[in-house]
Amino acid sequence: xxxxxxxxxxxxxxxxxxxxxxxxxxxxxxxxxxxxxxxxxxxxxxxxxxxxxxxxxxxxxxxxxxxxxxxxxxxxxxxxxxxxxxxxxxxxxxxxxxxxxxxxxxxxxxxxxxxxxxxxxxxxxxxxxxxxxxxxxxxxxxxxxxxxxxxxxxxxxxxxxxxxxxxxxxxxxxxxxxxxxxxxxxxxxxxxxxxxxxxxxxxxxxxxxxxxxxxxxxxxxxxxxxxxxxxxxxxxxxxxxxxxxxxxxxxxxxxxxxxxxxxxxxxxxxxxxxxxxxxxxxxxxxxxxxxxxxxxxxxxxxxxxxxxxxxxxxxxxxxxxxxxxxxxxxxxxxxxxxxxx
Amino acid sequence: xxxxxxxxxxxxxxxxxxxxxxxxxxxxxxxxxxxxxxxxxxxxxxxxxxxxxxxxxxxxxxxxxxxxxxxxxxxxxxxxxxxxxxxxxxxxxxxxxxxxxxxxxxxxxxxxxxxxxxxxxxxxxxxxxxxxxxxxxxxxxxxxxxxxxxxxxxxxxxxxxxxxxxxxxxxxxxxxxxxxxxxxxxxxxxxxxxxxxxxxxxxxxxxxxxxxxxxxxxxxxxxxxxxxxxxxxxxxxxxxxxxxxxxxxxxxxxxxxxxxxxxxxxxxxxxxxxxxxxxxxxxxxxxxxxxxxxxxxxxxxxxxxxxxxxxxxxxxxxxxxxxx
Numbered sequence: 001x002x003x004x005x006x007x008x009x010x011x012x013x014x015x016x017x018x019x020x021x022x023x024x025x026x027x028x029x030x031x032x033x034x035x036x037x038x039x040x041x042x043x044x045x046x047x048x049x050x051x052x053x054x055x056x057x058x059x060x061x062x063x064x065x066x067x068x069x070x071x072x073x074x075x076x077x078x079x080x081x082x083x084x085x086x087x088x089x090x091x092x093x094x095x096x097x098x099x100x101x102x103x104x105x106x107x108x109x110x111x112x113x114x115x116x117x118x119x120x121x122x123x124x125x126x127x128x129x130x131x132x133x134x135x136x137x138x139x140x141x142x143x144x145x146x147x148x149x150x151x152x153x154x155x156x157x158x159x160x161x162x163x164x165x166x167x168x169x170x171x172x173x174x175x176x177x178x179x180x181x182x183x184x185x186x187x188x189x190x191x192x193x194x195x196x197x198x199x200x201x202x203x204x205x206x207x208x209x210x211x212x213x214x215x216x217x218x219x220x221x222x223x224x225x226x227x228x229x230x231x232x233x234x235x236x237x238x239x240x241x242x243x244x245x246x247x248x249x250x251x252x253x254x255x256x257x258x259x260x261x262x263x264x265x266x267x268x269x270x271x272x273x274x275x276x277x278x279x280x281x282x283x284x285x286x287x288x289x290x291x292x293x294x295x296x297x298x299x300x301x302x303x304x305x306x307x308x309x310x311x312x313x314x315x316x317x318x319x320x321x322x323x324x325x326x327x328x329x330x331x332x333x334x335x336x337x338x339x340x341x
Numbered sequence: 342x343x344x345x346x347x348x349x350x351x352x353x354x355x356x357x358x359x360x361x362x363x364x365x366x367x368x369x370x371x372x373x374x375x376x377x378x379x380x381x382x383x384x385x386x387x388x389x390x391x392x393x394x395x396x397x398x399x400x401x402x403x404x405x406x407x408x409x410x411x412x413x414x415x416x417x418x419x420x421x422x423x424x425x426x427x428x429x430x431x432x433x434x435x436x437x438x439x440x441x442x443x444x445x446x447x448x449x450x451x452x453x454x455x456x457x458x459x460x461x462x463x464x465x466x467x468x469x470x471x472x473x474x475x476x477x478x479x480x481x482x483x484x485x486x487x488x489x490x491x492x493x494x495x496x497x498x499x500x501x502x503x504x505x506x507x508x509x510x511x512x513x514x515x516x517x518x519x520x521x522x523x524x525x526x527x528x529x530x531x532x533x534x535x536x537x538x539x540x541x542x543x544x545x546x547x548x549x550x551x552x553x554x555x556x557x558x559x560x561x562x563x564x565x566x567x568x569x570x571x572x573x574x575x576x577x578x579x580x581x582x583x584x585x586x587x588x589x590x591x592x593x594x595x596x597x598x599x600x601x602x603x604x605x606x607x608x609x610x611x612x613x614x615x616x617x618x619x620x621x622x623x624x625x626x627x628x629x630x631x632x633x634x635x636x637x638x639x640x641x642x643x644x645x646x647x648x649x650x651x652x653x654x655x656x657x658x659x660x661x662x663x664x665x
Contacts, residue, residue: 035637044637064637068589069482069581074384074624078631081370081377093482096581099491159586164481 025058026276029079029087032064033072038315039262046266048338049328056273060338069096076100086110086272091118093161110275114268116162125285126268128260130162133290134169137236137258141211144234148179149210156215158187183209188217196220203228218243219314242314247295247304256294262317267325351603355618362625369632375509382515383494385624389518390573391591392598392616394566399599401562402542402608403460408570408595409588410471411445415574417475420484420584431487439571446567450560475586484584493517494579521572526613538562543609597648
């Protein structure tokens, strides 16, 4: 009798186990190689929030540190060993981590690359179009200064794949405006303090220039102009909360914000869950095209006013959600808590 | 045996920590096995060569802050040269890049010896110089690596007569590391030059008085560090299949491994085995933290704390050993 009872209990236990397994308790691994940058932090928070909001993820296993492609290979292999069901990765560069991605997909692990593409064909890619990002902003800037003059070109990190893509877009726009010259080209390293120092140094030289294009280190550039009390020139930046706020409020500032949503991380989690559930998207690669919001026309002003969000960290992009891809609320992403936290 | 353990207590301790960590890893992740060891060895490779480079210089009483940048230069050089080239040409590339590494190390050493500016200042400056050189060679990640070179790191050797169940535990990457390090280190330790490196690190004036050409030996030590850095750069290209001009986190990791590996930062004492085991310990800690899904912002604190604690315990043991 006792044995029968324990048998029944065991059976019930096993049945209980299998029913929870049916409720899709996925474990998702995340690999990211830049730590302490507002954009990347938002991306990670979007991943956490989306994993929690989906209700299908048991836990997130996040490998998030400053490292190179070789370090990311290590992280991805560790995630494979940890037995995750899917890996969402922001690749250090498009080719360097292909071997580990192949090892993962060979083991049946779903791999989604977000923000930047990878060339490994077995991975799914959900990426922001970096070349278009730069082209859109640069074209607007050159148009704004009347198609001639000189601009300060404030790039991202030297040698980074995303910076290289943006450079292609910038150069494409530059080729269309032969009378526009690059007065000064610097690498901000996507660091606020460094970018501010560089523009202050250049302002101090007294050499006149007509506009500034930035690779997303934007609000500190406006600060530098305001603090050194020199006339503002048109400035192009990203949709960071601080810069969007300035476009709405700083007197005499003409500029444009180009969207580059960090919430693409959350979208990557959604895509990974869809793939685990068996829904394959039509294309292996989905490019998120950027938008440009400027504060010259009424229409642009309205977009900027709608987008502004002073409650966000100034370094966070305001596009904290991507319709159709993310289901969390603003509170969720700001709380930055994943499943089980 | 006991005498060996006592004289090599640091190495013994490191192996004990490594074994303990492997046991812990197995408990956290019961499926951890041969493929885990393979991943570990591949992850450790660039760090191990960086640590080897730093070890030589530190034993000689110096420090080289440009190691990661030299790795970047050699990595991009190899990737650019192998891009579109034949598989056979890669043999030449490997030799060329190793020579390039030694040349960069020699330049570092000569600058230190000729200008008499402290090692830390010269190599700090060279960190930026070599980083710039790497960016000039390749402005964004790119290039390629020969298939046979990439294959050197994948899987395990099958040796006739030994069952695969055994060889699978000794991945190719581990064997490659051991062969490369021993090919340089064993002749080095047995040579007059090797002895001189320890001598100038221990007391350069005394070494000078016994007839050691301090400057020449110092340049030699830096050249050897450059050679190891070139090996590190090559394995970066081999594992990623491309070259990346931005240096990875190998500089601080190399210093950490050297300290944890029992090499005295003042120079003159220590070996190569300690830092290499330390590299494996540090990589395995990272693996365990990933398995445990520890908050990423806490992992770096944990890594740092482990290092400080181990080095402190080691220091206490050393003091006790001297008293008894």
